Amino acid sequence: WQNKGDLHNIRQVVFNNVAESLAAAKVLKEAGLRVVVLEARDRVGGRTYTGPEFQYVDLGGAYVGPTQNAILKLAKELGVQTYLINEKEKLIHYVKGKTYPFQGLFPPVWNPIAYLDYNNLWRTIDEMGEKIPAEAPWTAAQAVQWDNMSMKELFDKLCWTRLTRDFATLFINVNVTSEPHEVSALWFLWYIKQCGGTKRIFSTSNGGQERKFIGGSGQISERIAELLGSCVRLNEPVIKICQKDTAVFVETISGGKYEVINAVPPGLTMKVHYDPQLPSVRNQLIQRVPMGSIIKCMMYYKRPFWKEKDYCGTMMIEDEDSPISMTLDDTKPDGSYPCIMGFILARKPVHYEEKDWCGEQYSGGCYTAYFPPGTFCQFSRVLRQPFGRLFFAGTETATKWSGYMDGAVQAGERAAKEVGWDLHWQSEGCRFESHKIRPIKSTFWEKHLPSVPAFFTVLGVSTAFTAAVLGIVTLKKTSNVVLQ
C-alpha cells in the first residue's frame, strides 16, 4: 500500500450487500486489479430489488433525478434508460378524509397566517442547511446544539400552526422513513441540504422522484455483476476480518478465506467480528445508526382510473390512520400495468405486491440509516475514516444524495479511489443530454415574507401581549405533558 505497484500484486476483495460494492469493484477491475465481491444475499443489488411481477417491479430503491450524476452516468454507460414519472395531471393532498387537488410542488395553503408559517419553515430548513458543510457537518457553527435536538424540537420552535406542523411531519416520514422525534436535527438538515434542499428532494418533476429506470433499477447491479462474472460470489456473508502486518484476511460464513480490502456500509458492519477490534469511536458508531422503517407496496389496477379523473397518482396523505404518507404513479412507461406505489385502500386491485424491508437482516431496513439526537456530530466524522486496510462505503458515507442510489455509486467510487489508485474517472459524472437541470429558485415572496412572530411584531402588537399569549401556550403545554 506504499505505492501503486503493490496494488497489482494483491487480490482485491470488495464486499457487501449493496450496489456501491459493485460500483467500486467495477472501477477497480477496469483499472486492471483482481476483484472479488462477497455478497451476503442470494442476489446482487442490496436495497434495490426488481421483482419479476408484471414485467418488472422495483420493490426497493427506484427513483432518480437531476443532479444525481453518479448513478445517471453509470446507468448510461450500462445502457439502462430512464423514463419520467407521470405528473401531468393534478396531485392530491389528502387531509383528514378530504381530498384537495393541486398542481405544483407543495400543496397550496390559503390561510394567510398558515402560509407565512409554511413559507418560513421551508426557508429556514434551507437556510440552516446552507450553514452545514456537506463534507464535514460537524464543523457547522451550531453543530452541537442542532445535533442535541430532534427535528420534533426544531418544529416546536419553528412551527406556529397545526397545518404546517402536520405537513412537516409528513416531510420527515417520506424523506427519511422515520419520525421527527427520532432524528437529530443536524443530521436531517444535512440530509436535505446534500440532496439540494427542500424543493429538490421532494419534487417529482426536476427533483429526486423525476424518473425511474425502464426495466427496473435492479438492472444496474445485475449488469455490473455480469461484467464482473465469476468475481461475484453470492451467499457469502463476511463474518470475520483479521488485519495482520502482512495482509488482511476476510472469512465468510461458508468458510471461504480471502485477502485484503473491503468497502462496508455502517450499521450492518456489526455483523462482522474484527481482529484487532475496531477503534472505540467506530465500535460505538455502528451501534448508533439504525436503518429507517418502510414497507413498499404496489397496487395494480385494470385501468388507470385516477388519470380518467385528472389525477396523476401522486397523493400526500395526512391521516393518522393511514399507514403510508405518499403515493406515486408506478404504471409502466408504455402505459401498461396501471399501478400506484404506496399503500392505499383497496379499490378492486387486480394484484398487490409488497416488500417489508424491516425484516431483511442484510439491509436492516430502508431507505437509509438515520442518526438519533446527539450522535451525528460525534460519529459522522469517522464515517469515512479508514481503519487500517479497511475502507468504508455505503450510501450513508456519501456527501451528495447520501441515502439514494446516487450516493451509493459516489461512495463506492470514492472507496475504490481510497484504495490508492488514481483512476481518473470524471468525478461529477455526466448529465442527461436530453434533460436540462433546472436550478431551484425562490420567489421574491418566498424570500421576504415574514415569519408568524415577525408578522405580529410588524402588525404593531405589543411584545408584552404577544409574550403573554406565548407564555400561556408554554404553560399549557408544560402541564399537559408532565402532569396528565
Next chain:
Amino acid sequence: WQNKGDLHNIRQVVFNNVAESLAAAKVLKEAGLRVVVLEARDRVGGRTYTGPEFQYVDLGGAYVGPTQNAILKLAKELGVQTYLINEKEKLIHYVKGKTYPFQGLFPPVWNPIAYLDYNNLWRTIDEMGEKIPAEAPWTAAQAVQWDNMSMKELFDKLCWTRLTRDFATLFINVNVTSEPHEVSALWFLWYIKQCGGTKRIFSTSNGGQERKFIGGSGQISERIAELLGSCVRLNEPVIKICQKDTAVFVETISGGKYEVINAVPPGLTMKVHYDPQLPSVRNQLIQRVPMGSIIKCMMYYKRPFWKEKDYCGTMMIEDEDSPISMTLDDTKPDGSYPCIMGFILARKPVHYEEKDWCGEQYSGGCYTAYFPPGTFCQFSRVLRQPFGRLFFAGTETATKWSGYMDGAVQAGERAAKEVGWDLHWQSEGCRFESHKIRPIKSTFWEKHLPSVPAFFTVLGVSTAFTAAVLGIVTLKKTSNVVLQ
C-alpha cells in the same frame, strides 16, 4: 420442547458474553441438563472484569446494594462476601471550581427558589415512574408521548433554575452513561423506577452503590465457570444460529457446531447471522439499542489524604471541562491500597488503571444499552419475546435493576425458566441477613412543597405577568436556536 422429558435428551447451549449466561447455565445444570456456555472473549464475566493490579481491581460492574436480591443470593451461595463503600466522612459537591462539602444523599440547595425546583424535579421523576409498569412500560397511559421526547425535553419543561438543570444532567450522565438529549424520557423514567426510584439508585448508603465484593465482582462468574468446568468454552463467538424443525444449530467462529437454546443480550446479537431471519421488529430493535459510553478509571495513592481532610471520597462534579461526573472511594476493605474510582486531576498518584469499555466489540460499551427517543415504546415489548427456540437474556431484559449485575442474574434465571423447566428457585432471592433494607421515604416537605410555577401562582403574581416573563424567555430561546 413439548414436555419436560424432552429436556433431558438434548444438549443445552447457553451463550453469550455476560454473567447472565452463567447464571442461566448454573440453574440448568443443577436441574440435570447438559449445558454448554459459548463465550466470545478469552475470559468469563462480560461487563464485569476484576483485574489483578493492587490485589484486585474491579474495572467493570462492581456495586451492589439493598433490594438486589438476585445477585446477593447468588454471591452468598458462591461464598463471595461484600463490604461497605466508605461514606463516613463528608461528600463533595464540586461546581465550577468550588468545593462544597455536604452529608446526605443529594447536595443541599440553599437558594429557596432553586430548592423548590430541585425538590419538584426528583418528586416528578419518581411520580412519573410510578405510572410506568416495570414489566410492561409500553402500557403506561402516557407511554407514547414520553417515549417521543428526550430527557432534555423533559428537563426543558420541568427545570426552572440552572442549578437544578445542571445537576439533572449529572444525574443522567452518572446513572446511564449517556446525555439527556440521547435518551427516551420513557426509557429513563422506567430505568430509575425499576431500580427503586431516584434515591435508591443514586445513594451509596442504602442504595445502588452501598457495597462491593471482597475480592472483586469477577469472582461471581469465575466461580460459576469453575462449577461448570469444561462446559464453558472461551474464544467461541457465535456467528450463526440456524433453526430447523428438528433442532437448532449454533455455529461459532472456530467452526464449532452445537445444538439448541441460547440466551443472548440485545444490541450485540447483531453479530450473529440468522436462518431463518429474525422477525422484522426484532431485526430493527437490535439496531436501536446502543450501549452507553464510559471509561472507568482508578487512581491509587500512598495515603487516603481525603479521609485526613474529613472527606469520604465521593465527589459529584459539575464542570464541563471534567471528563467524569462522579467519584467514589475504592480503597480495599482492610484499608490497604488507598484509591479513588473516577477520573480526577493527578495529585501524585502512585498508580493509574483505566478500562475503556467503548472499544470492546463483545460489550459495545457500558454500563447498559439505552433507548433513544421514540424507540422504547415500540421495541421494549419484544425484548424478552422468544423467537422459535431462541430465548433472550441480558441485563437489558430484566424488570428490576436492569442495567446492573442484579438484573443480569434475574434475566439469566428467567431465560433458563423459559426453556420450559420449573426449577423451583426462590425467585426473589434472599436478603442480607446482616443487613436491614431501609425503605425509601419522602418527608412532608418533599411531598408538599410547590413547584416554581405553582409557587409564583401562590404568591399571587398575575398569570399575565408570569406568562409575559415566560413568553419573553420562549421568544429568546427560539431566536437563539434557530437564527444565530
